[in-house]
Amino acid sequence: MSYFDAASSAPLHPVARQALQASLDEGWADPARLYREGRRARLLLDAAREAAAEAIGCRPDELVFTTSGTRAVHTGIEGTLAGRHRVGRHLIVSAVEHSSVLHSAETHRTRGGTVSEVPVLRTGAVSPDTYAEALRPDTALACLQSANHEVGTEQPVAAVAEACRAAGVPLLVDAAQSLAWGRVEGGWSLLTGSAHKWGGPAGVGLLVVRKGVRYAPQGPADERESGRAPGFENIPGIVAAAASLRAVRAEAAVESARLRELTDRIRARVPELVPDVEVVGDPVHRLPHLLTFSCLYVDGETLLHELDREGFSVSSGSSCTSSTLTPSHVLKAMGVLSEGNVRVSLPLGTTAEDVDRFLDVLPRTVAAVREKLGAPAGAPAVTVVQDGSLVSLVVDTLGKRCPIPVIELAKVITDVPIGGTVRVLSDDEAARLDIPAWCEMRNQEYVGEEPTEGGTAYVVRRRAP
Amino acid sequence: MSYFDAASSAPLHPVARQALQASLDEGWADPARLYREGRRARLLLDAAREAAAEAIGCRPDELVFTTSGTRAVHTGIEGTLAGRHRVGRHLIVSAVEHSSVLHSAETHRTRGGTVSEVPVLRTGAVSPDTYAEALRPDTALACLQSANHEVGTEQPVAAVAEACRAAGVPLLVDAAQSLAWGRVEGGWSLLTGSAHKWGGPAGVGLLVVRKGVRYAPQGPADERESGRAPGFENIPGIVAAAASLRAVRAEAAVESARLRELTDRIRARVPELVPDVEVVGDPVHRLPHLLTFSCLYVDGETLLHELDREGFSVSSGSSCTSSTLTPSHVLKAMGVLSEGNVRVSLPLGTTAEDVDRFLDVLPRTVAAVREKLGAPAGAPAVTVVQDGSLVSLVVDTLGKRCPIPVIELAKVITDVPIGGTVRVLSDDEAARLDIPAWCEMRNQEYVGEEPTEGGTAYVVRRRAP
Secondary structure (H helix, E strand, C coil), X not given: CEECECCCCCCCCHHHHHHHHHHHCCCCCCCCCCCHHHHHHHHHHHHHHHXXXXXXXXXXXXXXXXXXXXXXXXXXXXXXXXXCCCCCCEEEEECCCCHHHHHHHHXXXXXXXXXXXXXXXXXCCCCHHHHHHHCCCCEEEEEEECECCCCCEECCHHHHHHHXXXXXXXXXXXXXXXXXXXXXXXXXXXXEEEHHHCCCCCCCEEXXXXXXXCCCCCCCCCCCHHHCCCCCCCHHHHHHHHHHHHHHHHHHHHHHHHHHHHHHHHHHHHHHHCCCEEEXXXXXXXXXCEEEEEECCCXXXXXXXXXXXXXXXXXXXXXXXXXXXXXXXXXXXXXXXXCCEEEEECCCCCCHHHHHHHHHHHHHHHHHHHHHHHCCCCCCEEEEEEECCEXXXXXXXXXXXXCHHHHHHHHHHHHXXXXXXXXXXXXXXXXXXXXXXXXXXXXXXXXXXXXXXXXXXXXXXXXXX | CEECECCCCCCCCHHHHHHHXXXXXXXXXXXXXXXXXXXXXXXXHHHHHHHHHHHHCCCHHHEEEECCHHHHHHHHHHHHHHHCCCCCCEEEEECCCCHHHHHHHHHHHHCCCEEEEECCCCCCCXXXXXXXXXXXXXXXXXXXXXXXXXXXXXXXXXXXHHHHHHHCCCEEEECCCCCCCCCCCCCCCEEEEEHHHCCCCCCCEEEEECCCCCCCCCCCCCCCHHHCCCCCCCHHHHHHHHHHHHHHHHHHHHHHHHHXXXXXXXXXXXXXXXXXXXXXXCCCCECCCEEEEEECCCCHHHHHHHHHHCCEECECCCHHHCCCCCCXXXXXXXXXXXXXXXXXXXXXXXXXXXXXHHHHXXXXXXXXXXXXXXXXXXXXXXXXXXXXXXXXXXXXXXCCCCCHHHHHHHHHHHHCCCCCEEEEEECCCCHHHHHHHHHHHHCCEEEEEEEECCEEEEEEECCCC
């Protein structure tokens, strides 16, 4: 069995387990009490805060423990927007933030605030200049992840922080994906993290608010964690989180180099072994353990299922694997293929043998899925339209889901003469992303989309080979 | 060492520890994922939900796990107020709720809502009739704890729930203190709990929302826990919480009878062993493991400190033990003495020997504290005022903290003739509660209070013995 989804949740680090068990005996009492059990709990909590602060690079009194990374993000954004409401109600996020950031932005919008979403390059990174252009006199807060959770691309945090500092705007960095590997450099103002991403236990996040940031906790008052994280402290969890952060940092230099080699190997070999694959994300400026690729003509859900049967646990940003049947907002913002999408994120200690076995299994798994999908029960509903001197084919895939529209398009493209067009009718949200992506991969011209009865017509013009 | 503060946090139950350790290996993955590690995590989570729901007496899909009891209360109140905002913005709470409820009410007030605080009897219980009178056509939500966390008094939940049901108002029951002992009976609509109060781990609470209650989650969207508790689930903690709830329930009948005997013994013996003590809370309708008493002429902080030195960990609602230097809102609402206040809450398994040792240690500890305080360095600043035919003494204790004002009053009361008055000048918030309480205990007439320069004058008339 190979678990390749560390970016969702990492298995508990042995040090975390050890620290958790050791602190169950001393960490259960209320650290606000003055009797001995309370004092012992307080000592554990203080020591954990110091260790975490040292790993993050902040003062202990700037760091509070929350109950999750999501909660840290929600709280950090809400508190800063409230603390700086006199400056204005403008919030900046990148288009590829974690859903906790985007949902916070959505809440801010419904409460009357304004939000700018900074687009990303095809690598998944924001351009610092584009980000800087979004800064306004009424900007209360800017948010940028340290690295993307779906494609691994590192963001230019230091440069964006510099621009924010020049504009007097605090920058919140969601560092959930990168804290295992090192501190976030640059002059950020707030930082959030999630312990179970670095091998700590679930139920622990952290929120750092630099001294000097105007911050106003929202919601009912609570004295714990400087008034920034209500509820009784989960001290054994917090101790385990801090201990495992130190432990993974001690291994980070060696392990990141080792995992980078393995992910480089996958990035290089997959396009050689599997036809019609797009490896996405920045090839260099990326997390060491994470890579993502998409396979044309493949149903992501089936692929995940088949890989699971072969003993590989991976995740996907394909529309068919989401509850909303829309492709990942990250892939969408990057403008890359979303069908047959696979994210591989290696936990610490992954062996080269595991990776080689994956490279062995993947090609035949993709081939099998393609074979199953490549011969749909009925022939596609194709209509030939004489459009002046040019032939135009209409392929009706209404009611069919990803990857069928792209498969049908690929089947008929050579049926039109060079310069002729294929109109793919589809009501599948993924087609909007995947048909242009297919055109880019296959060197065909994407003309554009038009509304049509019951869906959208995506128009592709055949190019000379 | 005897830990007598289970109402703050109970030591981890052995079953909780076992369940926690067992589920660390299977409960770390994301239960929303479809691969094997995710499916295993989901199975654990589902089983825990079913076990907890069975213990509470609700449907599994009515119960979500939160990150603390406090968070469950905040969320439950906010979500119901939002879901029922068309009915009105009136919220009812009792005066002796946990701070998480009262702080939620305060937040509601600052957002423009109205709040009624139902007073309590001297036992700490609300009267169902008084509670029912607070219900209005615009009442969105009513809150009542199952039992009080400071004095142990059980609330008439079933009767209040009946009145709420008749008025069409949902009742939220904060059951944090009572869930170890059994289900909350009656037709409540929402219920909250906290695992570390029943021997489960910190970091787990629960919120039950009965089908049919209009409920609108607030804050940024999140798919986990039916959209009612954002953030990655702490499955090992949740499994341990559910397992320990079942375990303590299995022992509840025997253990509650046993602990009730021990707490009955303390309630009976303390007034015999220690002069000038008031045992507070309902003597019969109360939690089995919890009792509270207050000692005249004693400084609560010093008493706690001395008991800690003797190996007893207890808590106190005295003003000197709170960060705000005000007495517990519960004791205040009950109108009982707050000085020298001690709450004893026995964890499961407390032995009779521990209790006997406490009864041995307490009298001399109280006596020592009283001796230290009873002879203040200087004589009190007493002024004799000829008030017509009656003598009135003025005792200036401005700047002195609890229990000094009461000590000085007690010293001089026999210096005035029967019918004469003592005016105690004080700027200590506890005096407002403790001087009337002293009068009641000592059969003196409390005349009332008047504002005076730099504080308040509390007027006491000496009665015939």
